[in-house]
Amino acid sequence: MQPATMDPAEEPPSMLWGLDPIFCAFARLYVRDILQMTESIQVPGIYFYNLHPIYKVDVLGTVVYKREREDFFCYGVDDGTGVINCLCWKNDLFKEEADPTKSGGKHSDGARGGFNPVAELALLRQAQQSRCRLEIGELLRVRGPVKTSRQQREIMASTFYKVNDPVMAVQIAWMMEVPQLYRQCYDKPLQLQPNATGDSALSSLSKATNIIKEFLKQKSVTRFRPYDVQDLLQPLISSQPQTASADLEPVAGPSACQQLRQLLKEALQILQDEGIVYCKVKSQDDVYQVTAHDTDLLIAVKDVIREDSQREKYAEKGCHILHILSAVRQRHSLNVSKATLELVLKSLECNSDIVSTSDDHYTAF
Amino acid sequence: MLPAAAVFHFPWEVNSGAVREGESVRVFGRLVCYQPEESRATLSAQHASKEHHVAVHTLFVEPFNPIIGAQYIVLGEIENAEGVGAMVRARVLNCVDGVNVALLQKAINEQRSFFREREHTCDDAQAT
Numbered sequence: 001m002q003p004a005t006m007d008p009a010e011e012p013p014s015m016l017w018g019l020d021p022i023f024c025a026f027a028r029l030y031v032r033d034i035l036q037m038t039e040s041i042q043v044p045g046i047y048f049y050n051l052h053p054i055y056k057v058d059v060l061g062t063v064v065y066k067r068e069r070e071d072f073f074c075y076g077v078d079d080g081t082g083v084i085n086c087l088c089w090k091n092d093l094f095k096e097e098a099d100p101t102k103s104g105g106k107h108s109d110g111a112r113g114g115f116n117p118v119a120e121l122a123l124l125r126q127a128q129q130s131r132c133r134l135e136i137g138e139l140l141r142v143r144g145p146v147k148t149s150r151q152q153r154e155i156m157a158s159t160f161y162k163v164n165d166p167v168m169a170v171q172i173a174w175m176m177e178v179p180q181l182y183r184q185c186y187d188k189p190l191q192l193q194p195n196a197t198g199d200s201a202l203s204s205l206s207k208a209t210n211i212i213k214e215f216l217k218q219k220s221v222t223r224f225r226p227y228d229v230q231d232l233l234q235p236l237i238s239s240q241p242q243t244a245s246a247d248l249e250p251v252a253g254p255s256a257c258q259q260l261r262q263l264l265k266e267a268l269q270i271l272q273d274e275g276i277v278y279c280k281v282k283s284q285d286d287v288y289q290v291t292a293h294d295t296d297l298l299i300a301v302k303d304v305i306r307e308d309s310q311r312e313k314y315a316e317k318g319c320h321i322l323h324i325l326s327a328v329r330q331r332h333s334l335n336v337s338k339a340t341l342e343l344v345l346k347s348l349e350c351n352s353d354i355v356s357t358s359d360d361h362y363t364a365f
Numbered sequence: 366m367l368p369a370a371a372v373f374h375f376p377w378e379v380n381s382g383a384v385r386e387g388e389s390v391r392v393f394g395r396l397v398c399y400q401p402e403e404s405r406a407t408l409s410a411q412h413a414s415k416e417h418h419v420a421v422h423t424l425f426v427e428p429f430n431p432i433i434g435a436q437y438i439v440l441g442e443i444e445n446a447e448g449v450g451a452m453v454r455a456r457v458l459n460c461v462d463g464v465n466v467a468l469l470q471k472a473i474n475e476q477r478s479f480f481r482e483r484e485h486t487c488d489d490a491q492a493t
Contacts, residue, residue, distance in 0.1 A: 031370070062391075062440060062457060064368050076367045078440070080391065080476070083367045137426075137440070137457035167463040168438070175472035179479035187483070 010051065012190075014042050017053040020190050026058035026143045027186065028178055031082030034059070034146060035153050047146055049186060056145045057155060059084070060163065060174050063134045073132070077140055077155075080175075085154040086142045090132065131161045139163040139171065208233050208267040213276065222293040226286060230264055237263065275339025282335060291340050292347065300332040301344050305354050306364040318356075318363030321345070368456065371440040373473045376410035377417040379451050384443050391440045392453060393461070393469060394419055399431040406458075408437055410466075420452040435462035 017023050029037075029049060034057055037047035047054050064083060065076025073088045134140055144158040163170055211232050215221070237260045268288065271277045277288040291297065304327040308319045325341050345362060348354045354364045371389040384390055394408025397418070404424040410417050421439050423429070440457035 062371075064371070064440065064456060065366070078368070078370050080370060080373050082370045085367065137459055166461065167465070168461050168469060169465075172465070172468050172472045175476050179475055182479065182483075 011040060011042065011048065012051055012053070014040075014046075014053075017046070020052055022052045022054060022185060022190075026056050027052075027054050028058045028174075028181055029054070029186065030178065031059060031061065031077065031079045031084045033081075034084060034155075035082050037146075039148060045145070045147070050189065052186060052190060054146070056143065056158070058141075058143045059086070059155060060139065060141045060171065063136055063138050063140050066134065066136060073134075075134060075140055075142075075160075077142060085152065086140070086144075086157050086160065087147075087154055088132070088142070088157040088160045091128075134162050139165050204236050205263065205266055205270070208236055208263050209270050211236075212267055212271060216276075216290050216293075220293055221290050223280075223287050223289050225288070226264055226268060230260060233260060233263055233267070272337070273339065275337055275341070275343045278333075278337060278340045279335050280333045291343050297328075297332055297336070297340075298344060298348065300328055301341065302348060302353055302364065304328055304331065305348075305362050309363045309365075314363070317358070318361035321360045321362070324362065371456075373476070375412065375470070375473070376408060376419045377412045377415075379419050379443070379453070380417065384451065386443050386445050386451075388443050389441070390443060390453060391438060392419055393436060393438045393464070393466065396431060396433055396435055396437050399423075399433070401427075401431075406431070406437075406455075408439065420446070420449045421458070422446070422452055422454040423458060424454075426455045426458040429458055430460070432460060432462065435460050436464050436466065437461065438464075 027049070033049055034047075037049050037054065040046040040048060040053070045055060059077055059079060061077040061079035063075045064078045065074075065085075067074040071090060073090065075086045075088060076083050077086050139162065140160060141163050142155050142157045142160045144156045144160075147154055147156050165171055212229050215229060215232055216224075237256050268277065272279075272288075275291060277290055279286050280289050281287070289297070301324065304324055305319055308314050308323070308327065314323075321338070321341065324345075325336070325338055328336050328341060345354065345356075349356055349362075354362045356362050369389040371391040374384055374390045374392050376392055376394045378384060379390065379392060392408065394410045394417075397407050397409045399406045404422060404427060406421040406423050408419045408421060410419075419439075421441070422444065425441075438457075438459050438461050439453050439455045441453040441455040444452050444454050446452040
C-alpha cells in the first residue's frame, strides 16, 4: 500500500500498461496518494499507485492558495488528505478580456431584443472567466496529467472549473464515492499474467484453425485426412517455446509431436463445430469433408428442399431447417450437423437456388 | 509554500484534545455568535445530547457576512488561546447553510474508516 517503498524491479513492463483500464482514465485519487505515488523509472511522467500505471488524475478540493501569472493560474487544492499545486492555463478567450468586453456591452445596448453574437460572446467570456478565476475557499475541480517540476508534484490542468456547491452536495457525493472507487479499482491488483497466457494459447489455436481454413480454400480441397494438414501446423508448435515460458523448453522436445496432434485435434473440432468440415462416415481413419466444396451435399440439400416444397404441407411456408436436417441425414449422411447445413443453406441462398421464407424456413421454385 | 492539508474533524473532537496545536483542520458547525471587534466567532454542534462549541478566530477571513444560526465550514489551524482553549484560526470560512449534516458526518466517517482499513491491511502486509 505504501507506494514509496515499491521496489523498482516490481514495476510492470510498459508494454502491459495499456491493458490496465485505470491507465487511460482520470484516476480519482486522494491528493495524499498523488503526492506519494512513485514515478516510473522507464517513463518519467507515469506514476504507480499500487502497481497501477497512472498519468492523469481527477481532483476536487478547496482552493487554499492562489497565484496569478499572465498566462496561468496556480491553485493549491486541498481535498482534506493533502494539498497539491494545479497549473491552470488561461485560454485565449480569457486573455482578450480588457477592451472587447466593454465594446460588447455597448453593442448589446444598441441592438436590444435581437440576437447579438458580439454580446453573446462577451457573456460567454464573462461566464468562462467567472468559472476560471477562483478565490481562496472556493471549490475547484481539476483533471489533468501529473507532473513533477522542481521536485514538486503538480497537476497540469487539462480541464478545470469552479464548482458551485453551496450545500456541499458535490463534496459529500465525492467523499462517498472515492473510497468505493479505491475498493473496487485502485486497491485491487491488476492480474494480467493469467489473461496474457490464456490469450497466447487461444491465439495459437485460432491461428491453427485459420491456417487450415486458408489451405482448404486455396486448394479447393473436397476431403482430407488429419495427417494431410498436420504439417501445416508444424510452425506453430516449433515457435511456441519462444513465446511460452522458458522452463517448458526442455520438455517441449519429446512432446512436440503430441502437442501438434492435440492442436490439430482441437482445431478440427472447432472447424467441425462451425460446420466448415464434417465426417461423412465415422471410422478409425477419419476423412473430413469440406462443406463448401462438397457438391454431393449441396445437391442433396437442394433436392430435399425442391421435392418437399412441392408437398402440400410445406407449399405455403417452406421447409423448416430441422426438417431439412433430418431429411439430409437420411439421404446423405447421419453426421451432417446443423452448423454444416446452415452453411450449405447460406451458400444455396446466395446462388438463388433456394429462398428463405422466414428465419428458419426455406423453399425452392 | 502550500499550507498543510486540512483534515475533517468533528466539532466535538476539537476541544477533546484529539487535535494538537498547529494542526490544520476543517470543522463544520452552526454560527451562534460573532464578535467583530474581537474577530471571534463561535460554531456549535449537537452530539450525543451535548452542545459542543468551537471558537474561531476570523481575522484572516474578514469581512464576511455573518448569518447567525447558519451552518458554516471553517478551514484553519488549531491555536491554543488563553481562556478559550483550542481555537481555529480560520483561513477559509464558508457558509454552507442547508447542508445535510447527517450525510456529511456519514461521508467523513466513511473516509476515515477507509483510511483505517487501508492502514490496517498495510500493517498486515508488513507484518507478514
